[in-house]
Amino acid sequence: MTDGRTSLLRRFRDLAGGAVILVAAWWLLALILANRVLPVPPVVFGRLFDLLPEPLLSHAGASLGRVLRAVGLATGFAVPFGILLGRNRLADSLFSPAAYLMYPVPKIALLPVVFLILGVGEAARVGIVALVLFFQMLFVVRDAVRAVPASYVRILSGMGGKPIHTVRFVVIPAVFPAILTGLRIGTGTALAVLFFAETFFTRYGLGFFIIDSWSKVAYTDMMAGIVSLSVLGILLFTVLDLLESVFVRR
Template sequence: MAYWRFTAKVMTDYYKNNKILMTAIAILFLFLIWELIAQLLKNPALPCPIPALTTFIQIFPLGLWKHFMISTYRVLTSILVGLALAVPLGLYIGRNTNIDKWLSPQLYLIYPIPKIALLPVIFAIFKIGDLSKIVLIVLIIFFQILITTRDAAKNIPENSILSVLSLGATPREIYSHVIIPSCLPEIFTAIRISLGTAISVLFFTESFATVEGLGYFIFEAWSRVNYPEMFAGIIAISLQGFVLFLLVDYLQRLICPWLYT
């Protein structure tokens, strides 16, 4: 009995440490579920994974890659702009009680408003192109990052601030050595949440009056009733999200090494 418990522990530790293997198993499991559902439905609108993957491999170098890169550029730009605007403001609000008391009611009133309803207004102001899509995504993810950062800054124990103050630290040093490092894990969590939101919103915006992006590609293939190509686009947008999430994980390990020691 002890032998089997030891073996199970060794295997569990091995799988935990082998992320590539675990990722491969997860992908195979998802494709297996996809295959089972496709076989049960027997509907051309849901092709089996092998034809969809084959189509993806065939058309990616022929033009799908351009849509992939354009959508990735829009998502990354939106995330970077959203972070540049929301993180400093969130840190400042979180560490200033009076400003937080004044701004919080306004944030709670504005945040629940569905910003996607402003799409026609944004198109009218910024025209149809990259800028309008980026503006809409930034408008949506800004509040997600802002509120998460503000709450993280508010929850820093005062003892941590006072101990650094007692050593003669300046306000800038308090931010750089205490507040920002303490908030970084929550900020990365906000980035992950915002990344999923950004990809979803971009897919929606790319379905309107545009000829570029993965959203356009998927809807265009659907209009031609070319379901293998449509699912090739869906695979591409899934791959995009997967790669960007891996990038965020890598950056967190690089910037926050103390979380992995």
């Protein structure tokens, strides 16, 4: 069995262990509080299965679709732009200071601006999540490109390699783990932003479902929505881990 598979199995085992501890802590807290705002896990899981497949699957599908489109959009822009900043000093000196200033700005604060520019439809919800991921990935990719040893480029040049070969054989393989790291760092924040963005001008998405259940005082439904959103986050993380174990070789 390869090291990658072994570490992946270990990761699944760790995740299962973590889930058991979390559910136990939740159960204990629910028993201590004895408040219907926080139902015990068996009640929530029972309700979760009642809500499946509909309406929960439609809400989860809407959220997942938005995240995936945002990931595609952010990757499509951040990777080439990050490579450009990492390889070209002029581009780096021109754009990096502005990007650096934008990095700490909480992107969720731009949500009204995004709604006003892109309208109140899907484009705005996907756009705001893509914006969060874009900045997370941009600097990780740029720094990964900068960290490529100069000796690699010299070796390729010595074999007659042109800049396109450097990008193909060195930069992209070197940057791929950084893309996954950027996505992993960004996914948590992206889901938080998505949750918020789904509370406006839509009737689909886990964010809408959770807030809607809360407003209807349907706390068990609300908790089922929160569990679903958590499962979605874990799924995304697991896919990133899978990609890393399959494609990143060291």
